[in-house]
Amino acid sequence: MLKLNMKKTTRQSLVTYAIVIIAFVVFQLLSSFGALSNLIEGQLVNLCLYAILAVSLNLVVGISGELSLGHAGFMCIGAFTSAFFSKICTDTIGNDFLRFLIAMVIGTFFAALVGFLIAIPVLRLRGDYLAIVTLAFGQIIMTLINSMYVGIDKNGLHISFSSESALHLEPGTSPIINGSQGITGTPSIDSDYRFFVSILFLLLTLAVSYHFINSRTGRAVMSIRDNRIAAESVGLNVTKYKILTFTIASAFAGLAGAIFSHNIPTLVATTKNFGYDKSIMILVFVVLGGIGSVRGSMIAAALLTLLPELLRSLTFLPDGIRTFVSENRMLIYAVILIVVMIFSNSPRFVEIRARLKAFFRRGTKKEAV
Amino acid sequence: MSLLFSSHPLLKIFGRFKNKGQKQNGDLSLFCAQVSPGFDLQGVCILEFITYLIRGISLGSVYAIIALGYTMVYGIAKMLNFAHGDIIMIGGYVAFTVMTTLALPSYLAVIAAILFCTLLGVAIERIAYKPLRGATPLAVLITAIGMSYFLQNIALLIFGSDPKMFTSVVPLESVRFYYDGSGLLGVKAFWTGAADPVLPDKLQNADVLTISGVMIVTILVSVAIMIALMVFIKKSKTGRAMLAVSEDKGAAQLMGVNVNKTIAITFAIGSALAAVAGVLLCSAYPTLTPYTGSMPGIKAFVAAVFGGIGSIPGAMVGGILLGIIEIFSTAYISSQLADAIVFSVLIIVLLVKPTGILGKKISEKV
Numbered sequence: 057m058l059k060l061n062m063k064k065t066t067r068q069s070l071v072t073y074a075i076v077i078i079a080f081v082v083f084q085l086l087s088s089f090g091a092l093s094n095l096i097e098g099q100l101v102n103l104c105l106y107a108i109l110a111v112s113l114n115l116v117v118g119i120s121g122e123l124s125l126g127h128a129g130f131m132c133i134g135a136f137t138s139a140f141f142s143k144i145c146t147d148t149i150g151n152d153f154l155r156f157l158i159a160m161v162i163g164t165f166f167a168a169l170v171g172f173l174i175a176i177p178v179l180r181l182r183g184d185y186l187a188i189v190t191l192a193f194g195q196i197i198m199t200l201i202n203s204m205y206v207g208i209d210k211n212g213l214h215i216s217f218s219s220e221s222a223l224h225l226e227p228g229t230s231p232i233i234n235g236s237q238g239i240t241g242t243p244s245i246d247s248d249y250r251f252f253v254s255i256l257f258l259l260l261t262l263a264v265s266y267h268f269i270n271s272r273t274g275r276a277v278m279s280i281r282d283n284r285i286a287a288e289s290v291g292l293n294v295t296k297y298k299i300l301t302f303t304i305a306s307a308f309a310g311l312a313g314a315i316f317s318h319n320i321p322t323l324v325a326t327t328k329n330f331g332y333d334k335s336i337m338i339l340v341f342v343v344l345g346g347i348g349s350v351r352g353s354m355i356a357a358a359l360l361t362l363l364p365e366l367l368r369s370l371t372f373l374p375d376g377i378r379t380f381v382s383e384n385r386m387l388i389y390a391v392i393l394i395v396v397m398i399f400s401n402s403p404r405f406v407e408i409r410a411r412l413k414a415f416f417r418r419g420t421k422k423e424a425v
Numbered sequence: 426m427s428l429l430f431s432s433h434p435l436l437k438i439f440g441r442f443k444n445k446g447q448k449q450n451g452d453l454s455l456f457c458a459q460v461s462p463g464f465d466l467q468g469v470c471i472l473e474f475i476t477y478l479i480r481g482i483s484l485g486s487v488y489a490i491i492a493l494g495y496t497m498v499y500g501i502a503k504m505l506n507f508a509h510g511d512i513i514m515i516g517g518y519v520a521f522t523v524m525t526t527l528a529l530p531s532y533l534a535v536i537a538a539i540l541f542c543t544l545l546g547v548a549i550e551r552i553a554y555k556p557l558r559g560a561t562p563l564a565v566l567i568t569a570i571g572m573s574y575f576l577q578n579i580a581l582l583i584f585g586s587d588p589k590m591f592t593s594v595v596p597l598e599s600v601r602f603y604y605d606g607s608g609l610l611g612v613k614a615f616w617t618g619a620a621d622p623v624l625p626d627k628l629q630n631a632d633v634l635t636i637s638g639v640m641i642v643t644i645l646v647s648v649a650i651m652i653a654l655m656v657f658i659k660k661s662k663t664g665r666a667m668l669a670v671s672e673d674k675g676a677a678q679l680m681g682v683n684v685n686k687t688i689a690i691t692f693a694i695g696s697a698l699a700a701v702a703g704v705l706l707c708s709a710y711p712t713l714t715p716y717t718g719s720m721p722g723i724k725a726f727v728a729a730v731f732g733g734i735g736s737i738p739g740a741m742v743g744g745i746l747l748g749i750i751e752i753f754s755t756a757y758i759s760s761q762l763a764d765a766i767v768f769s770v771l772i773i774v775l776l777v778k779p780t781g782i783l784g785k786k787i788s789e790k791v
Contacts, residue, residue, distance in 0.1 A: 123566055177776050183562045184505040188726055189775060192768035203761040217759065332719075336570060343567055387578035393571030394553055401564035402556040 069266040072351045073259060079358070080255045095365045101319045103358050104254035105312040108261045110341035110357035111350055112308030117339070118348030119269055120301040121281030122179070123187040126194030127309050128334035130167040132325055134310025135317035136201055136233065138163030139242040142318065143232050144208060146243045156245045160257070160314045167310020168303050170197070175302040179295060194335055202325040207231035238324035242317055254315055258354075261308050265350050268304060277301050333386075340389045343396055360389075472634055477756045478749065483640035483709065485748020486647035490702040491725030492732065492740035493654060494695030500671045500735035501691045504562070507569040508549060510722015511576035512696050516542045516703030517713045518580055521589055531594040538700040546696025547689050555685070573719070580715035588714045591707040597638025639708045646705065650698065651741045658737070663690055671735065720764070724751070727771040733784025742782055 062070075083100060086092045109127060116124045138159040149155040178189050205216045209226040216222040220231055233239055245253065268274045277297045280287040288294050313330075317323045327333065341360060345352030359366075364382045367373070381388060399405050491513060498506045516538040523534040553572050557565050658664035666687045669677035678684050706721060707713050724747060732743025747767060754766040774781060 117563070121563065123563055125570075177772070181775055181779070184499075184566060185730070185775060185779070187566055188505070188723070188730070189772055191723065192727070192771050196765045196768050199762060199765040203759070217762065336574065339567065339570070347563075384578060384582060386574055387582060390571045390574035390578055394568050394575065397564050397568040397571065398553065398556050401560040403559045404556060 065266070065270045068351070069262070069270075072262055072266070072354070075351070076255065076259055076262065076354075080252075083251070093365065093369075095368070096362065099361060099365060100251040101254045101315065103361050104251070104258045105315045105319075106338070106341065106357040106361045107258050107354045108308055108312040108315075109338045110345065110353035111258075111261050111265050112305040112312070113338050114342045114345070114348065114350060114353040115265060115268065115301055115305045115308075117342050118353075119274065119281065120277050120298060122298070122302075123183075123339075124190040124302070124305070125187050125332065125335045125339070126174075126190035126192075126197070127305070127338050128330045128332070129190075129194030129197035130171055130306040130309035131313035131316065131334070132194075132198055132201060132330035133170050134163035134167040134313030135323055135330070136239065136313075136325070137166040137310075138314035139239045139317040139323050140206070140232055142242050142244070143239060152243070152245045155243070156253070156318060159318065160311060163314025163317070164307045164311045167313065168307035171306020171309075172299065172303045175299040175306075179298045179302060191332060191335070194330075194332065198325050198327070198330045201233070202236050204233055205231050205235050206233040236324065236326075238322060239317070240322045242321075242323060244318040250315075250319060257311060257315060261311070262350065262354070264304070264308075268301075269350070273297065273300065337389070340393055343393055473756075475634060477752050479636055479640060481749030481752035482745055483643045483748070484752060485728075485745035486643045487702050487706045487709070487744075488721065488725045488728045488748050489647045489741045489744025490650055490698050490705070491721060492729040492744045493650065493737060494698040494702075495726050496729040496732075496734055496736065496740040497654075497667070497691050498695045499729065501667055502550075502554065502688050504554065504565045505569060505726070506554075506692075506695070507566070507722075508572040508576055509695065509699055510718040510720075510725070511573050511580075512542050512546060512699040512718070513703035513706065513721060514580060514713070514715060514718030515545060515576060516700030517591065517707040517717060518584055518589075519700070520594065520704045520707070521591055521713055524592060524594070525589075531592075531596070535594055535701075535704050538704055539697050542696040542700035542703075543693045546692040546699070549696075550689055550692040555688075573722075577715045577719065584715065586714065588712040591711040591713045593639055593708040593711070594704055595639045595642045595708055597642060599635050599637040600641070602634040602636075637709075639705070643705045643709065646701065647741070647744075650701070651737060654694075655737055663687070667691060724767055727767060730771060730781055731774050733781030736781070736783045739781055739783035 083092070087097060109131065113124065113127045116122055116127075141162045142155055142159045145155055145158075149158070174190075174193050178186060178193070181189055200217075203217055205214075205218075205220050205223050207214045207223045207225045207229060209229040211226065214223040214225055214231075220234060223231055225231065244250070269278075276287070276292050277300075280292060280294050280297055284294060316329075323329075338357075341357040342353050344360070345354065345356030364385065367378050367382050370378065491509065495506065495509055498504065498509065519541045520531075520534040520538040523529050523537045524531055549572055553568050554565065557568055658667060666677070666682045667690070669680065669682050670684055670687045674684055677687075702721075702725075703718065707717070725744065728743040728747040729740050730743070731747055732739030732741065747770065750770060751763055751767050755763040758766065
């Protein structure tokens with residue numbers, strides 16, 4: 057009875073939260089019975105952070121209709137700012153949880169700030185240009201952080217872009233961000249709690265995304281996506297809404313980055329971690345989950361992150377296929393990307409689908425009569 | 426101390442000149458001048474400057490050839506062909522296979538690369554992009570990204586991730602110019618040949634500027650391609666059909682232009698150019714991996730935007746400027762930050778003059 061009184065959107069979001077909570081409970085139970093392999097247990101936090109990344113990129117690609125290829129760049133900012141904070145406050149803030157939470161907030165905030173600053177000039181562009189400029193920004197952020205040396209001694213903050221020795225640190229002090237060697241030994245919370253905390257952050261991301269999409273602002277953003285000129289002519293401030301969406305998405309990318317940096321021993325700004333490939337991988341999650349679908353992005357991210365480990369457990373498949381799939385994951389992603397795009401967007405397939413739908417609808421109507 | 430070597434009037438301006446590393450035995454290192462990284466005005470000498478300039482123009486010419494393909498496809502099909510950069514890499518691998526595995530002469534390798542890439546380009550257009558004509562730009566772009574990844578990973582599957590050493594397809598020896606500071610511009614002699622020349626006493630202490638054969642060929646080829654393309658587009662029937670399609674697809678179709686065929690031809694030309702660029706790029710920078718093409722591809726797009734997308738001379742100018750910017754920032758600022766600087770160029774151009782140097786303003790229609 058309760059269900060009937062609920063709005064469709066509320067029900068949708070509740071179902072998604074339920075999926076997350078059930079998944080959490082299932083994983084916890086399996087883990088406590090020892091049924092999970094070490095590999096899968098190691099992936100649990102990544103599962104959440106990729107889901108956060110996919111859901112947040114979905115806001116830009118699905119809701120705002122702009123292609124951003126620099127999402128990993130914002131993740132990189134969140135990762136480094138939060139890890140930097142945790143490093144310098146190791147002694148000042150004794151409580152692990154408190155430090156961790158503040159680090160998350162700081163990572164989120166700085167990614168949002170950079171996202172906002174980048175969005176102002178970039179969102180004047182459209183389509184292909186926007187894609188390539190966000191890609192460029194992602195690369196610039198990564199390159200800059202990769203060649204940055206930062207250290208603190210009693211004389212204050214030292215920043216250099218050339219070498220560790222150029223920092224002129226007091227003897228005995230080692231730099232915090234050490235160029236291409238990154239940040240080592242970020243203090244974090246106990247690894248047993250990380251999955252639980254990540255799940256909470258995922259729920260937060262989902263709640264904010266659903267609230268945003270179903271709000272007046274979200275509808276405005278979608279109307280701009282569907283017809284910019286019409287939206288402008290009814291008085292919507294296109295730039296404002298686009299910047300807002302982009303900033304929110306960057307903020308969550310920063311949060312994911314912060315979780316990431318507190319889950320690995322050494323944080324380096326390599327292409328593997330924060331490069332263009334990472335951005336594309338997140339895009340694959342969004343596309344595969346269905347552009348515009350929050351739940352879809354989340355599920356696709358989770359499934360594809362677990363894919364190599366899942367394949368290992370699918371013992372009924374021949375070994376050849378399993379090794380091929382796990383070694384050529386990117387090749388399969390690429391094929392999936394192309395096929396999904398052609399089948400869901402090609403005018404011919406769209407027409408065929410519409411005809412099929414009409415055919416089935418007619419069929420059910422006849423039955424009803 | 427260095428004034429002895431730098432009696433050339435231009436060299437005098439800069440005062441100090443380092444006379445080192447001239448011995449080069451036709452190996453693949455592009456230039457002999459050695460520079461200490463970091464910006465040091467005292468250390469800037471004119472010969473190094475010219476060396477970097479020529480290296481920049483040469484790299485820029487490769488970008489220009491790639492950018493020509495980009496700009497044509499963008500102008501006519503109105504899509505950003507992300508896979509363009511990876512066709513370069515495929516071209517490199519085809520030439521590598523023909524030369525190394527089949528041990529055939531280098532000109533056959535070039536021809537094979539061009540033919541293969543042309544067919545590949547047409548096939549990609551037919552399979553992946555044609556069904557999406559009329560779909561949203563987002564869908565087309567994502568498909569192109571998928572295609573780019575597909576090509577990279579296919580190459581990874583076939584050739585593996587170890588870098589392959591590419592032998593230069595250009596048989597020309599490098600040209601060396603000897604400066605001793607007297608006569609016209611101070612150039613006293615030049616020499617081409619693999620072995621070191623026997624120098625007369627007068628030139629024993631002369632400064633040498635070496636230009637490799639690959640660089641000369643790259644620059645000449647790119648200029649030739651640009652001129653040929655411009656003539657082709659202005660004069661030939663197909664070329665004018667391309668112009669018509671880029672202007673207004675619907676109207677062109679009504680006037681009897683076969684739009685699908687024209688777009689296919691554009692992809693064929695663009696991919697053939699990518700193959701040429703791939704062979705030249707790998708001749709100059711001989712390590713070939715499945716990711717060889719992706720950065721030059723993106724940079725060439727930056728070059729196309731820089732020069733004004735849709736404009737053929739624009740792609741050329743943008744490409745060469747970008748090549749010079751890249752080499753100069755590597756040499757004089759920081760090799761790590763060179764990519765960041767190149768991408769900043771794109772951002773600055775798009776914010777200051779979104780139409781590029783030679784582009785035309787296109788107003789948006791409702």
